Amino acid sequence: MKIDRTVVKALPLFDRMSDEDLDKLLGHAAARRVPQGESVFEQGQPAVSFYLLLHGRLKVTQVTEDGQQIIVRVVHPGDLFGFAKALQRTDYPGTAIAAAESLTLGWPTDLWPSFVEHNPRLAVTAMQTIGQRLEEAHTRIREMSTQEVERRVAHVVLRLARKAGRKEEGGIRIDFPISRQDIAEMTGTTLHTVSRILSAWEGLGLVEGGRQKLLVRNIPGLSELAEGLKDHS
Amino acid sequence: MKIDRTVVKALPLFDRMSDEDLDKLLGHAAARRVPQGESVFEQGQPAVSFYLLLHGRLKVTQVTEDGQQIIVRVVHPGDLFGFAKALQRTDYPGTAIAAAESLTLGWPTDLWPSFVEHNPRLAVTAMQTIGQRLEEAHTRIREMSTQEVERRVAHVVLRLARKAGRKEEGGIRIDFPISRQDIAEMTGTTLHTVSRILSAWEGLGLVEGGRQKLLVRNIPGLSELAEGLKDHS
DNA sequence: CGATCAGTTGAAAACAATCAATGCCGGTGG
DNA sequence: CCACCGGCATTGATTGTTTTCAACTGATCG
Numbered sequence: 001m002k003i004d005r006t007v008v009k010a011l012p013l014f015d016r017m018s019d020e021d022l023d024k025l026l027g028h029a030a031a032r033r034v035p036q037g038e039s040v041f042e043q044g045q046p047a048v049s050f051y052l053l054l055h056g057r058l059k060v061t062q063v064t065e066d067g068q069q070i071i072v073r074v075v076h077p078g079d080l081f082g083f084a085k086a087l088q089r090t091d092y093p094g095t096a097i098a099a100a101e102s103l104t105l106g107w108p109t110d111l112w113p114s115f116v117e118h119n120p121r122l123a124v125t126a127m128q129t130i131g132q133r134l135e136e137a138h139t140r141i142r143e144m145s146t147q148e149v150e151r152r153v154a155h156v157v158l159r160l161a162r163k164a165g166r167k168e169e170g171g172i173r174i175d176f177p178i179s180r181q182d183i184a185e186m187t188g189t190t191l192h193t194v195s196r197i198l199s200a201w202e203g204l205g206l207v208e209g210g211r212q213k214l215l216v217r218n219i220p221g222l223s224e225l226a227e228g229l230k231d232h233s
Numbered sequence: 234m235k236i237d238r239t240v241v242k243a244l245p246l247f248d249r250m251s252d253e254d255l256d257k258l259l260g261h262a263a264a265r266r267v268p269q270g271e272s273v274f275e276q277g278q279p280a281v282s283f284y285l286l287l288h289g290r291l292k293v294t295q296v297t298e299d300g301q302q303i304i305v306r307v308v309h310p311g312d313l314f315g316f317a318k319a320l321q322r323t324d325y326p327g328t329a330i331a332a333a334e335s336l337t338l339g340w341p342t343d344l345w346p347s348f349v350e351h352n353p354r355l356a357v358t359a360m361q362t363i364g365q366r367l368e369e370a371h372t373r374i375r376e377m378s379t380q381e382v383e384r385r386v387a388h389v390v391l392r393l394a395r396k397a398g399r400k401e402e403g404g405i406r407i408d409f410p411i412s413r414q415d416i417a418e419m420t421g422t423t424l425h426t427v428s429r430i431l432s433a434w435e436g437l438g439l440v441e442g443g444r445q446k447l448l449v450r451n452i453p454g455l456s457e458l459a460e461g462l463k464d465h466s
Numbered sequence: 467c468g469a470t471c472a473g474t475t476g477a478a479a480a481c482a483a484t485c486a487a488t489g490c491c492g493g494t495g496g
Numbered sequence: 497c498c499a500c501c502g503g504c505a506t507t508g509a510t511t512g513t514t515t516t517c518a519a520c521t522g523a524t525c526g
Contacts, residue, residue, distance in 0.1 A: 062371070066461065068379045072371055087364025088357075093371070123356075124321075130363055131320025137370035138295070138305055138326070144377045145421030146301045149514070179472065188378030193514060195474060211472055211523060228299065382482070412504065426482060428506060444491060444504060 003031050003105065007054065011078045013125055021119065029105045034058075036177070040096040040104055041082055047092050049106040050083035056102025057164065057176040060094045061185070071185040073136070074099075076163050080129055085109035087130070100176040144188055147228070152187040153197050154226035157207070161216045170208070170217060177212035236264055236338065240287065244311045246358055254352065262338045267291075269410070273329040273337055274315055280325050282339040283316035289335025290397065290409040293327045294418070304418040306369070307332075309396050313362055318342035320363070333409040377421055380461070385420040386430050387459035390440070394449045403441070403450060410445040 003026045008014050014022060031054075034040055040051060043062060058075035072094050075081045084092050086109075107115070116123040143152050157174075165172040180191040180198065187194070198214075201207045206222055208215040216222065224230050236259045241247050247255060264287075267273055273284060276295060291308035305327050308314045317325050319342075340348070349356040376385050390407075398405040413424040413431065420427070431447075434440045439455055441448040449455065457463050 062375060064375060064379055066379075070375055070378045072374075086360060087367070088361045089364065093368065127319065127360065127363075128321045130360075130367060131322065134320070134363060134367050134370060135326065137367060137374060141305070141370060141373055141377065141421075142295060142297060142303055144374065145303045145418075146297055146299075180474095181472080185378075188374075190515060191473080192475090192516080195472095196514095199474070209473085413506095414504080423483060424505080425484080425507085428504095429482095432506070442505085 003029060008052070008105070011052075013052075013078070013080070013122070016121060017119065025107075025115070025119075026105075028111055029107055032104050032106060034098040034102045034104060036098050036101050038098055040098070040102075040106075041092045043092060043095045045092050046090060047082065047084040047109055050085065050109055050112060051081050051096075051107075052105040053077050053079050053081060054103040054105055057099045058096045058102060059099050059182065060096050062094045069185055070188070071182060073133070074160070074164070074186075080126065082106075083109075083112070083126065086112055086126060099178065099182075149187065149189045149193055150197050151226055151228055153183060153189070153194060154222050156183060156186050157214070157216060158219070158222055158226055160214075161219065165216070168215065170215065172216045172219065174214040174216070178214060179212050236262060241285070241338070244285075246285075246311070246313070246355070249354060250352065258340075258348070258352075259338075261344055262340055265337050265339060267331040267335045267337060269331050269334050271331055273331070273335075273339075274325045276325060276328045278325050280315065280317040280323060280342055283318065283342055283345060284314050284329075284340075285338040286310050286312050286314060287336040287338055290332045291329045291335060292332050292415065293329050295327045302418055303421070304415060306366070307393070307397070307419075313359065315339075316342075316345070316359065319345055319359060332411065332415075382420065382422045382426055383430055384459055384461055386416060386422070386427060387455050389416060389419050390447070390449060391452070391455055391459055393447075394452065398449070401448065403448065405449045405452065407447040407449070411447060412445050 005019060005022055005026065008026070009022065014025075017025070030049075032040075034056070040058065041047075041049075053075050055077055057077075058081065060072045060075060060081065061069050062072055063069050075096065081096060082092060084090075116126075143155060147155075160174050160178070161172045164175045166175040167173075180194040184191045184194045198207060198209050201222075202209055204221070206216070206218045206225075208217055238252060238255055238259065241259070242255065247258075250258070263282075265273075267289070273291065274280075274282075286308050288310055290310075291314065293305045293308060293314065294302050295305055296302050308329065314329060315325060317323075349359075376388060380388075393407050393411070394405045397408050399408040400406075413427045416431075417424045417427045431440060431442050434455075435442055437454070439449070439451045439458075441450055
């Protein structure tokens, strides 16, 4: 499929690339529409491609030997993902599932080295991206080590509102279908506990729930909770 | 201080580098002896250098706004650490403290780009290292999300035995001073809980404790616990 | 329109944190 | 050389959060 240059030109990752180089890059790319619920790649498969998310939303999950699932991260439009090969891995460490209908751009991993060579900026950006991801992971570890569940859920919801929020009358809508189970898998708890917490918040007017829906009504209030300032009666 | 080439030649990071290049690299390096309890750098300080640990053992810690501490990772001999600048950070995200008397080699961060340019292998290795670290972080997140404290402690102890174990009559000695508090900060629990767990294990003949000491007597037994196979009466 | 999936909510149980007291080891200084 | 002090560790009792178990409701989709 032929991709228009202007689609990706807007992304920070490519904004300094010449039209010429960009066209060459896109010549090798394969665009793919991923319906909700389908996966781009699965945990353990050989890493044959790396990807860019153009539109939609993906959840990257891992399953433990004993069958428990966690959500490693959420992929937002403009994010690179699945570049296991750049980290010297031969297989994908997780599964990428479309939480909403998505559009991805994929390149064969073999091309990674030549890309980087022709485009040093890409290498720097990739490095930076991984660095950010490492920091995010450490943040999560810190939160899981030191904070009780409610604060962790508050942090996750705020993060989602920031990265996937769409303004709406009455608050900020999380712009893709997300279940209590998903939030539980992001915070290391159970859907029951998440449900209880969200119900309580709804009672306080902080959020408004719904089946796979979430509307954040009061960001400052949630932030207070997240920072642990709330006098926890 | 002048460093002998043979000291670092043994490390995988440098084993394919020419003597010439290596000498040039070491010409810019500053060796430093770090007594137990002292820090190489502290959280929040501007990242002026990146380092290689030649000897000893370091704990990298982070302190949360509300004063709680966690151990992000343990640095073993041969590990690169403190290369925040490579990840586009201007300051160190954590504090590196010598758990035992240590010897470090430091380079100004400004030199990183030219190093990488003259030595592409270093870039690849660095990328790989960060990739590994990201995976470790995810492993930790997975464990904290899905496993109870005892299994997490078992995993940490096994990891320590693998990375910092010295064979000894009767078992594997963790080869640097480590307190219950440290283990608590690595597993996201309290020193009380760790103490109880280790006491129980000592009763089962799995380990042998002591003030800042740990001897692992039964690796397979601990592994069973770590994998959750143990019938948890 | 029935089946399935997401969510809610109560009750009980389990796990780990907190509170509290005490013991022990190792080093320092009298 | 001994006594004391401080940091590390142990252990019991209690509290509280979160999980687990279980039952049920309501929405959505074929």
